[in-house]
Amino acid sequence: xxxxSSRILSRNxxxxxxxxxxxxxxxxxxxxxxxxxALDEEIQHDENVIVLGEEVGRSEGNYSVTAGLNKxxxxxxVLDTPIEEIGFTGMAVGMSFEGLRPVCEFMxxxxxxxxxxxxxxxxxxxxxxxxxxxxxxxxxxxxNGAAEGFAAQHxxxxxxxxxxxxxxxxLSPYDSEDAKGxxxxxxxxxxxxxxxxxxxxxxxxxxxxxxxxxxxxxxPIGKAKVQVEGSDITIVSYxxxxxxxxxxxxxxxKEGINAEVINLRSLRPFDFETVAKSxxxxxxxxxxxxxxxxxxxxxxxxxxxFECPETYKSLKSPVLRVTGVDVPTPYADMIERASFxxxxxxxxxxxxxxxx
Amino acid sequence: MNFAGxxxxxxxxxxxxxxxxxxxxxxxSNEVTFQTRPYKLHKLDSGPASETTLTKEDALDYYRKMQVxxxxxxxxxxxxxxxxxxxxxxxxxxxxACAVGMVGAxxxxxxxxxxxxxxxxxxxxxxxxxxxxxELTGKISGNVYGKGGSMHMYDKNFFGGNGIxxxxxxxxxxxxxxxxxxxxxxxxxxxxxxxxANQGQLFEATNMAKLWDLPCVFICENNGFGxxxxxxxxxxxxxxxxxGDYVPGIWVDAMDILSVREATRFAKEYCNSGKxxxxxxxxxxxxxxxxx
Numbered sequence: 001x002x003x004x005s006s007r008i009l010s011r012n013x014x015x016x017x018x019x020x021x022x023x024x025x026x027x028x029x030x031x032x033x034x035x036x037x038a039l040d041e042e043i044q045h046d047e048n049v050i051v052l053g054e055e056v057g058r059s060e061g062n063y064s065v066t067a068g069l070n071k072x073x074x075x076x077x078v079l080d081t082p083i084e085e086i087g088f089t090g091m092a093v094g095m096s097f098e099g100l101r102p103v104c105e106f107m108x109x110x111x112x113x114x115x116x117x118x119x120x121x122x123x124x125x126x127x128x129x130x131x132x133x134x135x136x137x138x139x140x141x142x143x144n145g146a147a148e149g150f151a152a153q154h155x156x157x158x159x160x161x162x163x164x165x166x167x168x169x170x171l172s173p174y175d176s177e178d179a180k181g182x183x184x185x186x187x188x189x190x191x192x193x194x195x196x197x198x199x200x201x202x203x204x205x206x207x208x209x210x211x212x213x214x215x216x217x218x219x220p221i222g223k224a225k226v227q228v229e230g231s232d233i234t235i236v237s238y239x240x241x242x243x244x245x246x247x248x249x250x251x252x253x254k255e256g257i258n259a260e261v262i263n264l265r266s267l268r269p270f271d272f273e274t275v276a277k278s279x280x281x282x283x284x285x286x287x288x289x290x291x292x293x294x295x296x297x298x299x300x301x302x303x304x305x306f307e308c309p310e311t312y313k314s315l316k317s318p319v320l321r322v323t324g325v326d327v328p329t330p331y332a333d334m335i336e337r338a339s340f341x342x343x344x345x346x347x348x349x350x351x352x353x354x355x356x
Numbered sequence: 357m358n359f360a361g362x363x364x365x366x367x368x369x370x371x372x373x374x375x376x377x378x379x380x381x382x383x384x385s386n387e388v389t390f391q392t393r394p395y396k397l398h399k400l401d402s403g404p405a406s407e408t409t410l411t412k413e414d415a416l417d418y419y420r421k422m423q424v425x426x427x428x429x430x431x432x433x434x435x436x437x438x439x440x441x442x443x444x445x446x447x448x449x450x451x452x453a454c455a456v457g458m459v460g461a462x463x464x465x466x467x468x469x470x471x472x473x474x475x476x477x478x479x480x481x482x483x484x485x486x487x488x489x490x491e492l493t494g495k496i497s498g499n500v501y502g503k504g505g506s507m508h509m510y511d512k513n514f515f516g517g518n519g520i521x522x523x524x525x526x527x528x529x530x531x532x533x534x535x536x537x538x539x540x541x542x543x544x545x546x547x548x549x550x551x552x553a554n555q556g557q558l559f560e561a562t563n564m565a566k567l568w569d570l571p572c573v574f575i576c577e578n579n580g581f582g583x584x585x586x587x588x589x590x591x592x593x594x595x596x597x598x599x600g601d602y603v604p605g606i607w608v609d610a611m612d613i614l615s616v617r618e619a620t621r622f623a624k625e626y627c628n629s630g631k632x633x634x635x636x637x638x639x640x641x642x643x644x645x646x647x648x
Contacts, residue, residue: 050537076537082567087526087560094530097515098467100537121520122527129508131500134515 027213032202034176034212035065035141038183039103041215043069043077046101049187052079052092053105053142062107063143063202089115089140093122096138096192103187106142108150109158109196115140123192124167139186141195144172146240146290146340148200152328157291159238162194163267163300169221170268172196174242175206178265181219189221196267198240222269226278230260233350234278236301237288238264241322245288247343252350259350267297272304276311283316284353290340293323317356320349386412392615396607398598398635403606404622408614418460418613422452425476428485429644432475432492432506436648441492445506448476450643454577455480457616458545461624465540469515469528470547472507473577473642482511522555524548525574529561532572532633543571543627545620551582553596562600562633571627573620574600574635577610579642597637610638 029037042049055062057070057080070078081088089112092104106112112119123136145157163170169191173179179197186193211217227242228249237245242263249259260278264271279285285305287298298321305311305319325339388410395403429447436445448455455476462468470477478488483499491498492506499509509517515531518524528546535542552558553576565572576596580587587594597605604626608619616638623634 082560082563084560084563086557087529087564090523090526090557091530091533091561091564094469094515094527094532095534095537096530097527098531098534100534117520117523118526122518122523126516129500129504130510130516131503133500133510133512 028205028207029176030203030205031173031176031179031197032063032065034180034208035183035197036067036069038180038187039066039069040072042103042184042187043073045215046187048099048101049103050077050079050095050100051103051105052081052088054081054083054107056080056105061105063199065197065202066105085111085114086118089118090122092138093118093136093192096123096136097126097134101137101139101187103139103141106140108147108154108199109142109144110154110156112140112142112158119162119168119192119194120165124165127191128167135190136192137190139183139193139195141183141186142197143199143202144196144239145198146200146324146329149331149333149336150329151331155329157289157324159196159267159289159291160296160300162196163270163297165268167192168268169193169266170196171221171266172239173265174201174227174239174263175204176208177206177212178219178225178263180208180212181217182221182265185218185221188218193221196239200240201243204243219265222266222271224265224271224274225263226260226274227263228259228261230258230282232258232282233284233286233353234260234262234275234282235286235288235346235350236262236264236275238267238297240290241288241341244322244341244343244346248346248350251343251347257350257354270300270304272308275301275305276308279305279311280314283314285315285319286322286346286349286353287319288322288341288346290324292326293321294326296321296323298323317353320353322346322349388415390614392618393609393612395615395619396597398595398600398605398607399602400604400606404615404618408618410614414460418456421456421459421480422613424485425452425455425479428479428488429475431489433644433648435489435493441506442494443505444472444647445492446473446647447642447644448473451577451579451610451640452476453613453616454610454638454640457610457613458575458620460613460617461620462545463542465513465542466624467513467515467528467531467535467542467544468547469518469524469531469544471518471521471524471549471552473549474509474517475506477514478509478511478517481514483509522548522552522557525552525555525558526561526564528574529565529570529572529633532565532570533568536568536570541628543573543624545573545575545623547575547577549582550576550578550580550587550594550596551585551590553578553599554582554591558599562603562635565633566600566603569630569632571630572633573623573627574603574633576635576637577640578637579640581642581646583646595637597635600633600635603633603635605635605637607637607639610640
């Protein structure tokens, strides 16, 4: 099943997790490079696109996602803002009302708690409240959720909060193709998009197809990807959770359990159809996320699977969730690690599901 | 009796009274020249014109508009008491000269954004009285099909109608940013109340507006009260026109419509010349409570 090139890659320790994209893989790219390429291309593609945020310009971005862009395009297109979250977020939304297409970076999504009124009340709701007269073609992006050693105030996962809001689109990429294709789609979308990246994935290199390297590579919003096909159990995840899901899938394969791993890519709109199709095939479902359990993404997926008669009837065991621990993130590395899921948690949960 | 430090008696000049001298009038002409009410300036060497000419057409137009808004708001108040309007209803009664005076100096491509005391603005910026009242009573023939209600009405270059106190401040600065980005010779008039003048996001918005020289006019409609709390019980400084610090400001007696108009003309010219943002305080009064 694996091609010669992928065997070479695996021998060199570069085994890519995305088997589908192996078919035409010719290059690898980190998630950071993919995001940078997306921004670079979209700034060129549309005169109205500007990037703003703290340290994005002269300092090239706190996580280097905007590296080189201010040098290339100047302050007019890549703008450093003062440390005034609610101020610059409100301004970015105002810019979008007046026809610009801002990409508003949050150094981390934790700081967007200061901005959240503008994300929700100004951006998400205005198209509805104005009877369709005013739309907000803005992208809010930045690293979300688990990091290492940043403690409670800098490590919260906001996926579930934003995914619940009508009027927003919420995307969360895993690999480099996701990152590039989804960010370009988000910028081109006329609705406000919350784009949740993860810092721990920025440095990870993934193979990318030739198509993904072109400047018109856009992925559809609202479509999940079957990252690996399987038949015994469905694992649904997104962003950093995919890393543990893919590791678990490889581990489980050794003991003869073929898990199908679905990469959601899009939290709102949520692709229930792809999940349902898989659950009806396998009869078992484990959701994986790094955010808190109560009212998390897994809760919503489970509820929808239970409410749909076809998927409910096909279940051989209850839906099980792997989530972060219900605790503000601790600092010391041992307890920090214990508060987030690992691939072992996913494997154990799959085994539990298989036993029912 | 006074509020926010101003004696109320001085705020309603009549023709012929010391506060508003008629400079010249010709019996057979259609124009009169008035003196405007004195302005107070902050970090400005000169301010709006001390004299202005009013044509008969404009006089009738302004009078009509102010009366329509007054009656529309009175009807809204009555409809609310009959429970035909639900939720919140913030009336502009008493503040008519602010909106009508400003619109008298603005052009169609300028932008306006305000808070929830927006019915009068909605009427002036493109909607009919029927569309406003239909929106208030939740009809599909309303300004936004009944989906917004009292606090969320919009039109071309009119960005609402915002429910969250202070939110419109950075939104307005962002609209001004986009105008400058596209090299437009227009301004965004960003209105807020004396209560919202204490919002942190105003400080943030004025910082960025001044940093980047944005054509944003920050206008505090000081009606003496933030909800139920008088201005002097909420603000360490009630000199709202100075609160922009490094942003120049003008205090306007906004019960005089021509003073408002001249100040707005000055503000437009100031922003169009690329000097950056300006702050204005319109000293006015509302005759109803915060909301009914």
